[in-house]
Amino acid sequence: MNTPRRVEHQQTDRGTIPVYATGVVEQPWDDYTSVDHHVWGELFARQREVLAGRACQEFLDSQNVLQMTADAIPKFSELNPILREATGWELVGVEGLLPEYTFFEHLANRRFPVTWWIRKPEQIDYISEPDLFHDLFGHVPLLMNPIFADYMEAYGRGALKAHGISEEALLNLTRLYWYTVEFGLIRTAAGLRIYGAGIVSSKGESIYCLESDAPNRIGFDLERIMRAQYRIDTYQQTYFVIDSFEQLFEATLPDFTPIYARLANQPSIRARDVLDSDDVIHRGTREGFATDEDA
Numbered sequence: 001m002n003t004p005r006r007v008e009h010q011q012t013d014r015g016t017i018p019v020y021a022t023g024v025v026e027q028p029w030d031d032y033t034s035v036d037h038h039v040w041g042e043l044f045a046r047q048r049e050v051l052a053g054r055a056c057q058e059f060l061d062s063q064n065v066l067q068m069t070a071d072a073i074p075k076f077s078e079l080n081p082i083l084r085e086a087t088g089w090e091l092v093g094v095e096g097l098l099p100e101y102t103f104f105e106h107l108a109n110r111r112f113p114v115t116w117w118i119r120k121p122e123q124i125d126y127i128s129e130p131d132l133f134h135d136l137f138g139h140v141p142l143l144m145n146p147i148f149a150d151y152m153e154a155y156g157r158g159a160l161k162a163h164g165i166s167e168e169a170l171l172n173l174t175r176l177y178w179y180t181v182e183f184g185l186i187r188t189a190a191g192l193r194i195y196g197a198g199i200v201s202s203k204g205e206s207i208y209c210l211e212s213d214a215p216n217r218i219g220f221d222l223e224r225i226m227r228a229q230y231r232i233d234t235y236q237q238t239y240f241v242i243d244s245f246e247q248l249f250e251a252t253l254p255d256f257t258p259i260y261a262r263l264a265n266q267p268s269i270r271a272r273d274v275l276d277s278d279d280v281i282h283r284g285t286r287e288g289f290a291t292d293e294d295a
């Protein structure tokens with residue numbers, strides 16, 4: 001944790017918490033209520049059950065190495081030594097969504113921002129912003145994987161660079177984050193598996209992304225993904241599938257500057273669309289998709 005430069009006590013609708021000048025906050029573990037721990041436990045147990053055979057093995061194994069259980073909300077102070085030892089990453093508590101630049105700066109320095117508060121019982125099935133469960137249960141485990149950990153740092157550095165290039169370049173990169181870190185699937189010998197954090201925190205989407213005929217499933221293609229629009233209010237209409245974390249990391253090694261220039265001349269692609277050039281694993285039926293054609 002950063003040593004406090006200046007501590008203010010900020011009244012928030014979730015109680016009084018110390019907010020540091022860096023926007024990083026201590027995890028107020030002693031202030032979590034039994035309801036908070038119960039929400040964590042119920043979500044943890046339910047998701048571990050639905051993710052058996054659906055999440056990739058690295059994800060499930062990493063949660064065990066981090067000693068996450070349904071018993072209580074994990075302590076960042078107990079996770080950080082394990083994480084630092086494995087890949088040099090650490091968790092920092094935050095209030096919630098950060099300004100993009102701040103977020104990318106954390107990633108570029110192997111700090112993953114984890115929201116300190118957890119959703120309310122009535123939000124168990126859906127919440128519109130990342131809470132502790134999404135960040136801690138969803139994003140943190142794969143930071144134990146050395147290749148994925150390298151990808152996340154490189155992503156942060158790349159995003160800071162893209163921020164200096166153009167809004168469009170940053171949009172291209174945000175799409176890459178969305179279709180990999182948040183909603184990515186991976187090929188395994190046993191079939192497609194989940195690694196995206198936005199999927200693993202949702203019971204419905206954990207099943208839908210692998211078993212529904214409605215969405216497209218398309219093989220990883222960096223520039224294709226960077227052109228693909230996405231929806232934040234429904235299950236994904238298209239999932240992109242990597243062969244391995246190595247494939248993902250290696251695809252992002254080149255300098256993206258010429259890629260951004262090439263993409264600037266190409267139209268974006270609707271989330272539901274499939275191109276003739278796509279490596280189509282499954283062409284979706286689009287059953288249940290909203291009919292607003294322009295999205």
Ligand SMILES: C[C@H](O)[C@H](O)[C@H]1CNc2nc(N)[nH]c(=O)c2N1
Pocket residue numbers: 094096097098099100103113114115130174177
């Ligand atoms: C990557 C993309 O820009 C995304 O919207 C960022 C913005 N700020 C964030 N802030 C926090 N705390 N957590 C996040 O996942 C994100 N995501």
Ligand SMILES: N[C@@H](Cc1ccccc1)C(=O)O
Pocket residue numbers: 151154155156157158159161162173176252253254255256257
């Ligand atoms: N290599 C990319 C940065 C990047 C790294 C990892 C993921 C995405 C982008 C660039 O030069 O801009």
Ligand SMILES: [Fe+2]
Pocket residue numbers: 130134139182197198
């Ligand atoms: Fe997320």
